[in-house]
Amino acid sequence: MKFKSLSIFLIISSFFLTCILSIWKIMSTLQGLSFTNLNITPVFSICILLSLSFVLIGKKINHLIKIFSLSFLFSILYFYLNEASPYWYILGVFLISLFFTNKLKKYSMESFKEDFISEKIIFDFITLFGIVFFAFVILFPFYIMLVTSFKTQIALLVNPLDFSLDFTKSLTELFKSYFVIFETYNFGRYILISSAVSVGTVIVTLLFAIPAAYAVARLNFFGKNFLSTSILIIYMFPAIVLVIPLYTVFSQLGLRNSIFGLLIVYTATTLPVAIYMLQGYFKSIPKEIEDAGIMDGQNWFGIILKIIIPLSLPAIASVALYVFMIAWNEFLFSLMFLDSPKSFTLSRAIQYLSGDAETPRQYLMAGSVIVTLPVLFIFVYFEKYLVSGLTSGSVKG
Amino acid sequence: MSDTLSKLEKRTAYTLVLPAVLLVFAIVLFPIFANVWISFKDIELKDIRIPEPRAKKIVKSISENQSELKIIYKLRNSSLIQEIRNVQFQDKFPKDISPINLDSRCNFQSKKVICNFGNWEAKYRENFEITIKNINGETINKKSIKSQKPILSGKADNPLLSTSFTLENFKKVFYENNFVELLLTTFYFTFFGTVGAIIFGILAAQLVNQNIQGRTYMRGILLFPYVGPVVALAYTWTLLLDPNSGTLNALLVNFNIIEKPINLLGQKYITMSILGFEFKLRLALTTVIFFEIWRYFPLAFLFILARLQAIPHSLYEAADVDGASPIQKFIHITLPQITAIISILFMIRFIWNFNKFEDIFLLTGGASGTRTLPINVYQQGFAVSDIGMGSAVSIVIVMLLLTFMVIYFRLIGKRANEV
Numbered sequence: 001m002k003f004k005s006l007s008i009f010l011i012i013s014s015f016f017l018t019c020i021l022s023i024w025k026i027m028s029t030l031q032g033l034s035f036t037n038l039n040i041t042p043v044f045s046i047c048i049l050l051s052l053s054f055v056l057i058g059k060k061i062n063h064l065i066k067i068f069s070l071s072f073l074f075s076i077l078y079f080y081l082n083e084a085s086p087y088w089y090i091l092g093v094f095l096i097s098l099f100f101t102n103k104l105k106k107y108s109m110e111s112f113k114e115d116f117i118s119e120k121i122i123f124d125f126i127t128l129f130g131i132v133f134f135a136f137v138i139l140f141p142f143y144i145m146l147v148t149s150f151k152t153q154i155a156l157l158v159n160p161l162d163f164s165l166d167f168t169k170s171l172t173e174l175f176k177s178y179f180v181i182f183e184t185y186n187f188g189r190y191i192l193i194s195s196a197v198s199v200g201t202v203i204v205t206l207l208f209a210i211p212a213a214y215a216v217a218r219l220n221f222f223g224k225n226f227l228s229t230s231i232l233i234i235y236m237f238p239a240i241v242l243v244i245p246l247y248t249v250f251s252q253l254g255l256r257n258s259i260f261g262l263l264i265v266y267t268a269t270t271l272p273v274a275i276y277m278l279q280g281y282f283k284s285i286p287k288e289i290e291d292a293g294i295m296d297g298q299n300w301f302g303i304i305l306k307i308i309i310p311l312s313l314p315a316i317a318s319v320a321l322y323v324f325m326i327a328w329n330e331f332l333f334s335l336m337f338l339d340s341p342k343s344f345t346l347s348r349a350i351q352y353l354s355g356d357a358e359t360p361r362q363y364l365m366a367g368s369v370i371v372t373l374p375v376l377f378i379f380v381y382f383e384k385y386l387v388s389g390l391t392s393g394s395v396k397g
Numbered sequence: 398m399s400d401t402l403s404k405l406e407k408r409t410a411y412t413l414v415l416p417a418v419l420l421v422f423a424i425v426l427f428p429i430f431a432n433v434w435i436s437f438k439d440i441e442l443k444d445i446r447i448p449e450p451r452a453k454k455i456v457k458s459i460s461e462n463q464s465e466l467k468i469i470y471k472l473r474n475s476s477l478i479q480e481i482r483n484v485q486f487q488d489k490f491p492k493d494i495s496p497i498n499l500d501s502r503c504n505f506q507s508k509k510v511i512c513n514f515g516n517w518e519a520k521y522r523e524n525f526e527i528t529i530k531n532i533n534g535e536t537i538n539k540k541s542i543k544s545q546k547p548i549l550s551g552k553a554d555n556p557l558l559s560t561s562f563t564l565e566n567f568k569k570v571f572y573e574n575n576f577v578e579l580l581l582t583t584f585y586f587t588f589f590g591t592v593g594a595i596i597f598g599i600l601a602a603q604l605v606n607q608n609i610q611g612r613t614y615m616r617g618i619l620l621f622p623y624v625g626p627v628v629a630l631a632y633t634w635t636l637l638l639d640p641n642s643g644t645l646n647a648l649l650v651n652f653n654i655i656e657k658p659i660n661l662l663g664q665k666y667i668t669m670s671i672l673g674f675e676f677k678l679r680l681a682l683t684t685v686i687f688f689e690i691w692r693y694f695p696l697a698f699l700f701i702l703a704r705l706q707a708i709p710h711s712l713y714e715a716a717d718v719d720g721a722s723p724i725q726k727f728i729h730i731t732l733p734q735i736t737a738i739i740s741i742l743f744m745i746r747f748i749w750n751f752n753k754f755e756d757i758f759l760l761t762g763g764a765s766g767t768r769t770l771p772i773n774v775y776q777q778g779f780a781v782s783d784i785g786m787g788s789a790v791s792i793v794i795v796m797l798l799l800t801f802m803v804i805y806f807r808l809i810g811k812r813a814n815e816v
Contacts, residue, residue: 026648029648029651030644030648035651035652036651036652036653037652037653038652115720115722116722116723119722119723119724120723123723127604127607130600130601130604131604131615134601134604134615134618134619135615135618137691138618138619138621138622138691139618139621141622141630141633141634141637142621142625142633144633144636144637144644145629145633148636156642157642160642160643160644160647161644161647161648161651163644208416208417208420209417211412211413211414211416211417212413212414212416212417212418214413215409215410215413215414216414219406219407219409219410219413220403220406220407220410221406221407221410221411221414222407224410227414227418233802234421234425234426236745236748236749236798236802237425237429237795237798238749238751238752238754238771238794238798239752239754240752240754240771240774240775240791240794241428241429241432241752241774241791241794241795242424242425242428242429243774243775243778243791244428244432244435244774244778244784244787244788244791245427245428245429245431245432245435245788246424246428247445247778248431248435248445248784249428249431251445251446252445252446252447252555264420264424265424267420267424268420268421268423268424268425269424269425271417271420271421272421272425275417300409300413325624328626329624329625329626329627331626331627331628331755331759332754332755336779346626347626347627347628350628350629350632351628351759354632361636364632364636365632365633365636367629368626368628368629368630368632368633369629371626371628371629372625372626372629372630375624375625375626376621376624376625379617379620379621379624380617383613383616383617383620386624387616387620387699
């Protein structure tokens, strides 16, 4: 039993360490180091050696001394087994093994006697592995996007693996793609248009949604249930089936290529979600507060303006942020309705850029960074509001 | 008293709701019905402009004598396919100017030339000339003549409103459009995209729900692909997967995992052999599905995480007392608690994946076996310019969606309230 747990522990922990080291190696390759072999088998064997010596030493020596000395020995072994590598790379290996051995702290020969220890070991390392895996898979494309925008097309064609940044260059040289897309491709204008459309959509949507949500949440009227179920159904309907009729009608009315037309469409498509999210919150406000307002002689308008809105500012903020993100990220309608570069939104402009095969990719990525940064910034900064909004509104995507 | 109050309440409610309802009706519901109308019409992209009469005015001197000028109007029908009936023309001139030898279709009164050109067939063109002179023999200001634009009007049918209908579009959708393949691709994409997103969502939620450091950061990072703009993300992936100089292929070749680069987004099939069995994998479709999973598992993750965090700890403590293993705990406690949210997520994501357009459009444009129904709407409507056909495909989508929704409300509708 003890032997089975031990071998499971050795295999899975070494597997985990090998994976992390491989990721480290891949990332270093992208910094221009010319590794050509992941050396899985030798690395795996020294990882087993590390784990084994860790549990064999047990608590005989101080934990800190133990992890430092073990990691040091491990790094030296790794250094000799591996291709020639610079010191910062080995330092990384040292830090990784330090982190790894620290994680092993709770395991010793005694602990392998516990109930279900093999399952616990597997769960433990799968968790660790999962976190590294998910973080890597998610952040890697964002990393590539950012770094590519600082490189040049030629450098990338010569060595597609070298993403190292040359900080000896001047800042203007480094940020050249950004200057170019602002000067040559007019991105300043597109940022303005995108912001105007998004902010406009937020304002108009709130103007329409707050009264409607209030009525749905509070007032009794014929067709109320029908309305609240149709809100849900409508927002399951896809933009793609609306596109052809809207395109034809907008062409005939001359609303294509106009920011106003885009604004109407965005507002209408975000309204159902906004109403749905807001009415849920309005229902949670105690009715007595409004009754007090009625006593004071307020009409419905006054109640909404002076009682409901101040009380539900967090919910309104989360709806506003959410609608802003939808409008900012929207692509299909801007593709359909805008064909003149004068009225492009950011998303449409980037798509237009990519349509020309000659456009160097760093410009494309610089544009992508510009369109991505604001949403990520808003998201990270207001995460709390947004996450509650997302889960309550069960959101479209 | 209470009766008037409830009437007042009703009236207020309608005033509050009406603006939103009208807007949604005009932009969301009306197009869905308009699709039905358009789908029975033989109509193309170029037909949707209402034809109008146009004129370009050119002013020329005839001789040294600047008191006489020749004006040429280049008249044309803007439409290549439709006639315009009863075209009226009107142009204004400064005082003291009168036309000489005016065309018989026109007459001159109170400083205006008014013409009745009758009907113009499609592609109609004419160079129409008027010679004018100043009755006092003074020099005519060319610029003021040129700046005055002629006004034209005429009657033309709006091809959208005509009442000729045809079943041709639906025939084409079902018989000439590889309909079965289209449907199958759509279902592969939708089904695997949904299931994959949910599986990864459960895994991620299970991870983050554990007591690890930096849990909130992890939750934030996991949501990045979902909140990022699709254009930026899709192009980053295209760049990453590019066969010639993409990072992924370069890495795989560099570490000798593959011999030569694979065109992950441009190759329809790849032959794989596992355990001696050879089978063909839809490569580009699989890649697109992975992008879809990558982008939408965060949503599943978020919902499942919210549910996981609501499970009372006492349940797990009781299980610990009973000596349950981690796997038993997952199967007997966690899983039953999240089945409801998973079934809802499955339906919602299924419907939305079914409608997904941008992701596929940006990654492959619908090439190499990734043509789904929404992509087909775009291709028919705007690439082939057959609006009627595009609408017919839209109708197919709407019909399928309605079917899903009926199933959804039958199966899970009641349960949705419990979550």
